[in-house]
Amino acid sequence: MADTTIAEAPEHDGAAGAEQARRTIAVIDGNSLMHRAFHAIRQPMSAPDGRATNALFGFFNMFIKLVESFQPDGVICAFDRGKPQVRIDMLPQYKAQRPPMDPSLHEQFPMVKDLLRSLDVPVVELQGWEGDDILGTLARRGEEAGFEMLLFTGDRDMYQLATENVKIVATKKGVSDVQIMTPESVDDLYHGVTPELVPDFYGLKGDSSDNIPGVPGIGPKKAAALIVEYGSLDEVIAHADEVKGKMGENLRAHIDDALVSRKIATIRTDAPVELDLADAKFPTFEAQTVTDAFSALGFTGMISRLLRLGGAETSVDVAPAPTLEVPEPLSGDAARAALDAAIADGAPVAAELQSPETKKGQQSLFAEEEPRVLWCATGDKLLRIEGDDALRAAIRDLALKGWLVSADVKALLHEVVPADSALEPLVDVAALDASHLFDVSIAGYLLDSDSGAFSPAELYQNPQLTGGAMPEPSDEAPQEALDVLAELALVDVLGQALQADGSLELFTTVEMPLTLVLLQMEREGLRCDPNILAEQAASLGSEIDAMVAAIRAEAGEEFNLDSPQQLSHVLFDVMGLPTAGLKKTRKGFYSTNAKVLADLAGDHKVVADVLEYRERAKIKSTYLDALPKLIRTDGRIHTTLNQTVAATGRLSSSEPNLQNIPTRSDLGHRVRTAFTVDEGNVFLACDYSQIELRLLAHLSGDEHLVAAFCEGADFHAATAARVFGVPVDEVTPQLRSRAKAVNFGIVYGQQAFGLATSLKIPRGEAQEMIDRYFEAYPGVRRFLDESVETARKSGFATTMYGRKRHIKDINSRNFQLRSFAERTAMNHPMQGTAADIIKIAMVRVAERLREEGLASRLVLQIHDELDFEVPAAEVDALSSLVRETMEGVCELRVPLIADVSFGSNWAEAK
Numbered sequence: 001m002a003d004t005t006i007a008e009a010p011e012h013d014g015a016a017g018a019e020q021a022r023r024t025i026a027v028i029d030g031n032s033l034m035h036r037a038f039h040a041i042r043q044p045m046s047a048p049d050g051r052a053t054n055a056l057f058g059f060f061n062m063f064i065k066l067v068e069s070f071q072p073d074g075v076i077c078a079f080d081r082g083k084p085q086v087r088i089d090m091l092p093q094y095k096a097q098r099p100p101m102d103p104s105l106h107e108q109f110p111m112v113k114d115l116l117r118s119l120d121v122p123v124v125e126l127q128g129w130e131g132d133d134i135l136g137t138l139a140r141r142g143e144e145a146g147f148e149m150l151l152f153t154g155d156r157d158m159y160q161l162a163t164e165n166v167k168i169v170a171t172k173k174g175v176s177d178v179q180i181m182t183p184e185s186v187d188d189l190y191h192g193v194t195p196e197l198v199p200d201f202y203g204l205k206g207d208s209s210d211n212i213p214g215v216p217g218i219g220p221k222k223a224a225a226l227i228v229e230y231g232s233l234d235e236v237i238a239h240a241d242e243v244k245g246k247m248g249e250n251l252r253a254h255i256d257d258a259l260v261s262r263k264i265a266t267i268r269t270d271a272p273v274e275l276d277l278a279d280a281k282f283p284t285f286e287a288q289t290v291t292d293a294f295s296a297l298g299f300t301g302m303i304s305r306l307l308r309l310g311g312a313e314t315s316v317d318v319a320p321a322p323t324l325e326v327p328e329p330l331s332g333d334a335a336r337a338a339l340d341a342a343i344a345d346g347a348p349v350a351a352e353l354q355s356p357e358t359k360k361g362q363q364s365l366f367a368e369e370e371p372r373v374l375w376c377a378t379g380d381k382l383l384r385i386e387g388d389d390a391l392r393a394a395i396r397d398l399a400l401k402g403w404l405v406s407a408d409v410k411a412l413l414h415e416v417v418p419a420d421s422a423l424e425p426l427v428d429v430a431a432l433d434a435s436h437l438f439d440v441s442i443a444g445y446l447l448d449s450d451s452g453a454f455s456p457a458e459l460y461q462n463p464q465l466t467g468g469a470m471p472e473p474s475d476e477a478p479q480e481a482l483d484v485l486a487e488l489a490l491v492d493v494l495g496q497a498l499q500a501d502g503s504l505e506l507f508t509t510v511e512m513p514l515t516l517v518l519l520q521m522e523r524e525g526l527r528c529d530p531n532i533l534a535e536q537a538a539s540l541g542s543e544i545d546a547m548v549a550a551i552r553a554e555a556g557e558e559f560n561l562d563s564p565q566q567l568s569h570v571l572f573d574v575m576g577l578p579t580a581g582l583k584k585t586r587k588g589f590y591s592t593n594a595k596v597l598a599d600l601a602g603d604h605k606v607v608a609d610v611l612e613y614r615e616r617a618k619i620k621s622t623y624l625d626a627l628p629k630l631i632r633t634d635g636r637i638h639t640t641l642n643q644t645v646a647a648t649g650r651l652s653s654s655e656p657n658l659q660n661i662p663t664r665s666d667l668g669h670r671v672r673t674a675f676t677v678d679e680g681n682v683f684l685a686c687d688y689s690q691i692e693l694r695l696l697a698h699l700s701g702d703e704h705l706v707a708a709f710c711e712g713a714d715f716h717a718a719t720a721a722r723v724f725g726v727p728v729d730e731v732t733p734q735l736r737s738r739a740k741a742v743n744f745g746i747v748y749g750q751q752a753f754g755l756a757t758s759l760k761i762p763r764g765e766a767q768e769m770i771d772r773y774f775e776a777y778p779g780v781r782r783f784l785d786e787s788v789e790t791a792r793k794s795g796f797a798t799t800m801y802g803r804k805r806h807i808k809d810i811n812s813r814n815f816q817l818r819s820f821a822e823r824t825a826m827n828h829p830m831q832g833t834a835a836d837i838i839k840i841a842m843v844r845v846a847e848r849l850r851e852e853g854l855a856s857r858l859v860l861q862i863h864d865e866l867d868f869e870v871p872a873a874e875v876d877a878l879s880s881l882v883r884e885t886m887e888g889v890c891e892l893r894v895p896l897i898a899d900v901s902f903g904s905n906w907a908e909a910k
Contacts, residue, residue, distance in 0.1 A: 022148050025280055026072035026169075027138050029131050029153035030079040030123075033059055034112060036154050036171050038105045045464060047297040052104035052808075056112055057463055060294075060302060066169070067282070067309050070150055074280030077116050078124045078134035079109070085128035091264050094210060103813045111297070118293035119306070120285040122275060129271050132158060136267035139166045142277050157207070157265055159186045160198035190220075192228035200233035203262030204251075212264050213257045217250045233262055283310035302467055323469045324460065324485055326477045327382045335376075335383040339394055342378040343402040348438065349378040350405040350487035351398060351412060353391070354480040377484035384481075392416055396426045402436065405487050407456050409439040409512075410519050419522045422634035429520045430850055434513040440487050442511050443494040445644040446503040448806050454644050460486035465493050502802050506836070510801070511643060514839050517846045517858070518641045518651075524857045524869070525636030526658070526906070530628045532674040537624035540616055540667075547613045554606050561613060567592045577604055619667045623656075627674070630656055637675075641861065648828070649803050649835035651861055659862045663910070672907035677869045683909040684856075684875065684902040686882045687865035690715060691837065691896070692747045692830040698892040699800075699829055702779025709894035716740040722776035723769060742773050746780065747830050749823030784826045791825035799832035800890070801840075837896075838864055841886045848881055867906070875902060 037058025045054040067075065087094045113123045124134050135151050135158065142149040143165045151158055154171040159181055162168050168181035179185065186195045193201045204223035206214020218226070226243070230236045236243075237259075240252045251258070287307050294303050305323070330338055342349050356370040374391035376383040385391050396416045398404045406412045416426040441454040444462075453462065457479075460468050466489065473479040498504040552558055555574060559566040568589040571577045577600060582590045590596075594611075601608040630637050637656065645652040653659040662668030677683050693715065697705040708718040713728070720731040720739035731739075738759060745755050756766035774781040791797045792811060796804045805828045809821040838861065845858060845866065856878045860867040866886070870878045879900045886898040903909040 022146060022165075023073040024070065024148040024150060025074040025076065025138075025142050025277060026066060026070060026150040026152060027135050027142075028063070028066075028075065028077040029135055029151070029155065029158070030077045030112065030116075031131050032154040033062060033152065033171065034105065034109065037062065038102070038108070051107055051111065051297075053108065053111075053297055053299070053463075055105055055108045056115065056297065057299065057302075059112055060115065060299070060306070061461075062171075064302070064305050064309065066152060070169075072150060072282060074277070075282040076122045076124060076138060076275070076280050077113075078131040078138070079113070080131050081125040081129065082127050084130045086133065086268065087130070087264050091212070091260055094212070094264060104808070115293055115297075118285065118289050119283070121282065122280060124273055124275060126271055126273065129268075133268040133271045134273055136161055136269045137271040137273050138275070138277065140269040141273075142166075145277055147277060157198065157202060158267065159189070160195050160265075160267055162186050162195040191224045193224050197227055197232060199262045199266040200227055200236075202265035203233045203258045204236070206257075206261055207265065210264075212261045213254070214261045215250050215254045215258050217247055222247060233258060285310060299463055300467065302463065305469055324471060324482065324489070326471060326482070326485065327380060329375075329382040329384040329477070329481065331384040331386065335385050336390070336394070338378065338381050338383055339376060339385070339397070343397060346403060347378050348403045348405050348488060348491050349376050349398055350484040350491075351376045351395065352406060352480040352483050352487075353412060353415065354478055373480070375478075375481045375484045377481075377488040382477075382481060382485065392426060399427050399432055403438070404436065405438045405440065405491055407439070407441045407454075407483060407487060409437050409442075410515050410522070413519050414522070417519055417523055419525070419638045419640075420632040420634055421523055421525065421636065422632065425523070429516055429523075432516055434516055435508065437512050437515065438491055438494075439512065439515060439643075440490050440494060441644050442515070443490075443498055443507060446507055446511065446803070447494075447497055447501055449644075449647040449649065450806055450808075456483040456486040456490065459490055459494070465490065465497060501804065503804065506802055510836065510839050510843065513843045514643065517842050518643070520846070521858055521860070522638055522640060524859045525632070525634065525638035526675050526859050526867075527635055527677055527869070528627060528631050528637045529674050529676050530631055532676075533624050533628050533671075536670055536674065537620060540620050540624060540670075544613065544616050544620065547609060547616065551606060551609050551613065554609075561610065562617075564592050565589050567610065571600075571607065571610075575606065577607070615665070615667060619662075619671065623661065623671045627656060627671075639860070646835075647805060649799070649805075649832045649839075650863065651835075651839075653862075658860060669907050672910070673905050675906035677905070681869050681871055682875055682902045682904060683906050684868045684870045684878060684882075684900065685865055685906075685909040686868075686879070686886060686898050686900045688834070688838070688886065689897040689899050691834045691864050693743055694892060694894050694896060695800075695830045695833050696747055696780065696783075697894045699833075700777075700779045700783035701893065702777045702783070705777050705780060706893050712895075716743060719743055719773070719776070723772045738769065742769055746770075746773060746784075747827060749784070749826035751819070751823075787829060788822050788825045791821075797825045797828035797832070799829055799836050801833065801836040803832045803836055805832060834864060837889050838866070840889050842866065844885050844889070845882055848885055852877075852881065854878060854881070867909070870902070 034055050038055035040058050045052065045057055047053050084094060116123050124138075125131070126134065132155060135153065139149045139151055139161050143163060147165070149166045150169055151161060151166065152169045152171075156170070158168055159170075162181050162183050164183070170179045170181050181189075183195050186198070187193065190198070190201060201220075201223050202212060202214065204215050204218050204226060205220050206212045214223075226236045227233065230239055236251070237255055240248065240255065242248075243251050287310065290306055291303050294300070294306065329335075339349065352375050354373040354375060356372070371386055372388060372391060374385040374394055376385065376394070385394050392415055395412060399413055399416060404412075413427070413432075417429055418425060440456060440459060444451075444454040444459045453459070457470050460466055460470060468486075468489070470482060470486065471477070473482060495504070498507050548561060551561060555570045557570065557574065559570050561567060564585075565587060568591070571592065572579050572590050579590055582596060585591055597607050597611050601611055627637060632638060637658075639653045639658045640655050642652045642654060645654075661671050675683070694709055697709050704722065708715050711718075714736075716736050716739050717728055717731045719742070720726070720735040721728040723739055723742065724731075724735050726735070741755060741759055745758070752763050752767035752770055755770065756763040759766065787797060788810075791807050795808070795810065796806045798804050805824065807821045807824050809817040810825060812818045812821065842858065842861060849856060849858070854874055854877065856868050856870040856874050858866060859869050866882065868878060868882070879902075883898045883900055887896050890896065901909055
């Protein structure tokens with residue numbers, strides 16, 4: 001099977017003799033490629049008039065690569081039009097289960113057709129016919145007329161069209177990874193099923209995505225085996241009596257389904273297409289027409305690439321797209337000299353480490369054969385610095401004296417500030433200047449935290465930044481080399497974008513200084529006692545074994561509790577638990593996910609036991625068994641704190657995730673006892689009290705909410721008194737608990753359904769509570785409504801410090817997407833501002849620790865909490881310093897309160 005990326009596909013250069021005259025026509029399945037592009041390009045993109053353009057961007061990137069790689073003599077694009085009536089007439093339920101197309105994708109279809117016409121590419125669509133049938137018709141016509149046909153699609157049923165002169169260019173992952181499918185590769189893929197037998201194959205296995213029934217119980221492997229054994233679907237049916245067991249029964253009972261399924265899956269080659277393939281020529285477009293059409297949608301960066309397809313110079317009135325040029329790399333003394341010159345000139349230097357490590361702390365088998373290389377880009381030069389001593393010296397000098405640019409500045413600096421305090425650092429973090437650091441991923445994150453597209457290549461190719469083209473990696477220029485070239489090109493672009501977006505101050509005064517704070521925190525790590533973990537693992541292991549034995553005894557049979565299928569069988573088939581309202585999985589058994597079990601646990605002790613088993617097993621495997629392996633030579637665990645993962649602005653923790661250890665369970669408390677401190681020290685925690693609710697009071701300005709906090713009374717009790725209409729001294733623990741749920745639910749935009757679920761009360765009662773809350777605090781209702789309306793108009797929500805969260809679905813016609821977007825618009829001003837405040841506090845605390853010469857160390861951050869390892873003699877001084885700093889970050893209408901606690905380990909401190 002030929003497996004390649006499209007950039008590596010063989011160029012069309014003709015063959016000898018008679019084959020030289022054979023022209024190549026590419027036919028694109030427009031619907032397939034648009035859907036692929038829409039789901040592959042995650043970041044929200046829009047034209048100047050506000051229309052979505054992400055699918056268009058992906059589509060035409062693929063279009064350009066297709067033409068560049070295969071150099072077809074003609075290009076045609078086919079689309080579905082209207083309902084697929086040709087097949088609905090045969091099978092009324094055909095595609096009936098498919099949900100409506102996303103509105104933002106739907107609006108891009110007329111646009112893609114207009115853009116194709118500007119490129120003089122024929123657009124073919126027939127009422128009631130699918131694009132598949134148009135491709136099939138053109139493939140056969142083209143082959144008969146002596147053309148080489150390339151069918152560009154993501155649909156596997158198209159493989160039936162493959163012949164010696166008809167090849168399927170099949171998109172796999174996203175839109176750039178493809179397979180070139182020939183008759184041989186189709187045969188190989190389906191284990192003996194040749195292209196002409198693909199409809200027979202679908203006749204047996206069906207296709208759930210299109211509602212094609214097939215034969216129940218026959219999947220792809222069994223379908224292929226039957227066809228290979230008997231030769232065709234007709235022969236399988238003729239020998240149906242020979243097929244044993246349940247499969248034979250299903251086959252004999254569903255012969256008509258198999259036959260109609262084959263008919264539905266057969267691509268038609270007789271569509272009434274009025275197009276002369278001899279007229280399908282490319283390129284024949286007018287440069288200015290293309291320029292005008294693509295400029296109107298904001299795709300200026302793509303225009304020069306399109307014009308080059310036609311051999312045109314970019315002489316039209318448009319800025320050329322910055323196609324990444326790769327210079328010959330300098331190495332050895334020449335590379336070092338160029339680096340020194342750039343540092344002396346104060347020029348930005350982008351740097352990335354090329355390493356054989358496949359994972360942090362794990363080297364590949366070939367590590368010794370593949371030396372690590374530091375790639376740098378500065379000015380018009382590409383530098384290659386090889387060898388650990390040389391590259392570390394280069395990073396050291398860049399960090400101390402240069403202007404360092406990278407896609408992960410912190411990870412690069414760990415080369416000279418090791419994340420293991422037993423190793424000597426080459427650089428004192430206190431000597432580093434955050435204003436001389438530029439992390440392109442953090443910059444991209446601030447511009448659109450939801451996109452997830454923060455790599456140098458993704459940012460460079462983003463049409464709202466440069467829209468540039470990236471070459472493919474090679475031995476001479478691996479990905480890291482291309483990355484540094486892209487990063488260098490992005491520095492000014494991202495700086496300008498941050499300025500225009502209003503996010504530059506957040507980048508320069510919060511995020512980049514925070515990077516250095518996190519660098520030091522990751523080096524400090526947390527002391528962890530492996531003996532305590534081992535004792536807990538043994539103890540918990542015994543508890544788990546006893547629980548498993550008890551559950552099996554209750555069930556009356558041996559089974560694997562970790563197998564959802566076996567657990568489902570025992571609970572619902574053997575023990576007869578109620579299944580009303582439960583859905584079955586694709587494999588045909590009732591789900592045993594957490595929600596299903598939680599709903600059943602109150603009435604069935606065995607289910608509660610299963611949930612308790614799962615919690616214990618997860619704690620043991622995730623923490624007690626795993627953490628000892630992560631303790632480094634300094635006896636400490638060093639988590640990674642991430643600035644570009646959580647869309648809210650919060651930091652996240654990984655390798656290991658220390659933020660997810662349960663805080664309110666006994667098991668989580670046990671795990672935390674293993675996180676200790678050096679002798680003579682204490683573990684100190686300081687966290688903001690109800691910060692998001694206080695921010696809600698400040699931002700909404702609701703007089704009653706502000707008064708409740710300013711009076712210093714029990715806020716949840718005060719809310720209960722107002723919501724339930726009772727004096728504060730008569731508020732019961734149950735009423736307070738309900739008021740607390742409403743308070744925090746409102747902050748997160750929770751609706752009646754969510755509140756009802758969390759409190760296990762009727763939905764009507766939950767709605768009544770929410771209504772009473774808004775009657776008690778009318779300013780909150782007004783503020784939340786205004787937040788949604790502002791986001792609806794601008795497309796984003798903003799924090800007090802200017803952190804934007806783009807909310808692309810705020811005007812979606814899809815109720816669920818729109819509802820989630822509205823909750824985000826309500827929540828981001830509080831949650832995002834809380835994230836900003838704790839980050840600012842971290843930077844200021846780190847500064848004060850240095851200024852006052854304290855030995856106390858900031859070792860961890862979890863949401864609204866900062867954790868320290870503190871010499872006993874500094875506890876009072878550190879407590880005052882941290883509390884003052886955290887409470888002094890900003891002035892609100894209500895007090896900003898930070899609470900301090902400490903103990904001999906993490907568990908005791910909290």
